[in-house]
Amino acid sequence: MSNNTQVSVLGLGEMGRALAAALLAAGQPTTVWNRTAAKGDELVARGASRADSVEAAVTAGPVVIVCLLDHGSVLETLEPVAGQLAGRTVVNLTTGTPAQAEELSAWVTGHGADFLAGGIMAIPTTVATPDAFFLYSGQQRVFDAHRDVLEVLGEARYLGADTGLASLYDLALLSGMNLMFEGFHHAVAMATSRTEGTAADFTGLLVRWLVNMARVLPAFAAEVDAERESGAEPRLVQTLDLQIAAMANIVDASRAAGVDPAHLELSLAGLRDLLGQGHVVAGAPTAVRRLRLAGPMAGSHVARTGSPSGTHGNGGGGRG
Numbered sequence: 680m681s682n683n684t685q686v687s688v689l690g691l692g693e694m695g696r697a698l699a700a701a702l703l704a705a706g707q708p709t710t711v712w713n714r715t716a717a718k719g720d721e722l723v724a725r726g727a728s729r730a731d732s733v734e735a736a737v738t739a740g741p742v743v744i745v746c747l748l749d750h751g752s753v754l755e756t757l758e759p760v761a762g763q764l765a766g767r768t769v770v771n772l773t774t775g776t777p778a779q780a781e782e783l784s785a786w787v788t789g790h791g792a793d794f795l796a797g798g799i800m801a802i803p804t805t806v807a808t809p810d811a812f813f814l815y816s817g818q819q820r821v822f823d824a825h826r827d828v829l830e831v832l833g834e835a836r837y838l839g840a841d842t843g844l845a846s847l848y849d850l851a852l853l854s855g856m857n858l859m860f861e862g863f864h865h866a867v868a869m870a871t872s873r874t875e876g877t878a879a880d881f882t883g884l885l886v887r888w889l890v891n892m893a894r895v896l897p898a899f900a901a902e903v904d905a906e907r908e909s910g911a912e913p914r915l916v917q918t919l920d921l922q923i924a925a926m927a928n929i930v931d932a933s934r935a936a937g938v939d940p941a942h943l944e945l946s947l948a949g950l951r952d953l954l955g956q957g958h959v960v961a962g963a964p965t966a967v968r969r970l971r972l973a974g975p976m977a978g979s980h981v982a983r984t985g986s987p988s989g990t991h992g993n994g995g996g997g998r999g
């Protein structure tokens with residue numbers, strides 16, 4: 680649902696153009712600005728107002744959506760118009776780190792404007808479709824005031840008042856995606872190391888397998904939460920002996936297939952570290968804690984030795 684609020688979009692790259700096009704399609708009065716002005720031509724032909732300067736774009740209305748290359752380009756673009764920001768709302772959809780979101784929030788609000796940090800979980804072709812969702816953090820009052828405009832772009836998910844949260848979730852989601860792509864590349868390199876079979880045929884099997892495995896993730900997540908909240912013992916655990924044997928097989932077979940196993944060797948080393956610390960079984964909570972840099976296992980429950988309980992059962996012998 681749109682309203683009559685004038686919205687300015689700064690940045691008309693692939694994503695900024697998709698955002699502006701979605702606003703126009705929803706009937707939202709839209710002003711556009713881009714460093715390279717010609718990228719706005721098609722939007723202007725569809726009814727957007729062109730701003731010839733950042734100042735003209737910012738002063739065109741109360742809401743300014745920023746979608747530029749990176750944090751540096753956002754600062755470079757907004758700093759000259761700092762004096763025009765008061766009373767407006769800046770919604771930053773440029774990908775960046777939580778620290779950058781916090782820095783920008785302090786700077787924008789310091790100039791008398793409201794600020795929302797955003798993360799775009801879409802690609803240009805899925806903007807304003809049911810596949811798109813957008814993450815927001817910052818003051819709830821600001822999100823509520825502009826929610827109907829933000830919903831035009833895709834499902835608007837408010838995460839909380841902690842300004843860095845949208846960026847944190849955005850980058851965490853991207854980390855999951857990137858590691859999945861890495862896994863895909865590794866798996867395809869292995870599977871196509873012989874003459875038989877194609878990447879396409881193999882990928883049909885890989886997608887089927889990954890979709891099945893992805894369905895298990897909420898159960899793992901519940902165990903991470905239960906352990907954090909009450910120290911509950913995870914039940915979905917496997918013995919480290921089994922996990923190490925399985926990972927060693929993958930590393931050996933990768934090397935034999937001429938595929939670099941370096942990132943899997945890191946995982947194998949991590950599992951061996953856990954064994955060395957006295958763990959017998961491990962599940963998702965242990966794996967998550969192991970990745971934390973600051974005292975990864977410190978503060979966690981004491982490792983115990985004992986007889987392993989077998990796979991995917993209650994790990995009676997050592998923390999999972």
Ligand SMILES: NC(=O)c1ccc[n+]([C@@H]2O[C@H](COP(=O)([O-])OP(=O)(O)OC[C@H]3O[C@@H](n4cnc5c(N)ncnc54)[C@H](OP(=O)(O)O)[C@@H]3O)[C@@H](O)[C@H]2O)c1
Binds near residue numbers: 718772773802
């Ligand atoms: N594309 C996606 O699928 C996608 C998905 C999620 C999030 N995002 C995020 O959306 C943001 C924009 O991505 P995009 O795909 O639109 O990138 P893009 O096509 O490369 O566009 C980059 C934009 O930044 C502008 N820009 C770069 N440096 C600038 C500077 N120093 N001063 C002013 N403007 C500058 C460019 O202006 P010129 O046209 O003048 O070069 C252009 O408008 C990024 O943060 C990206 O991570 C993109």
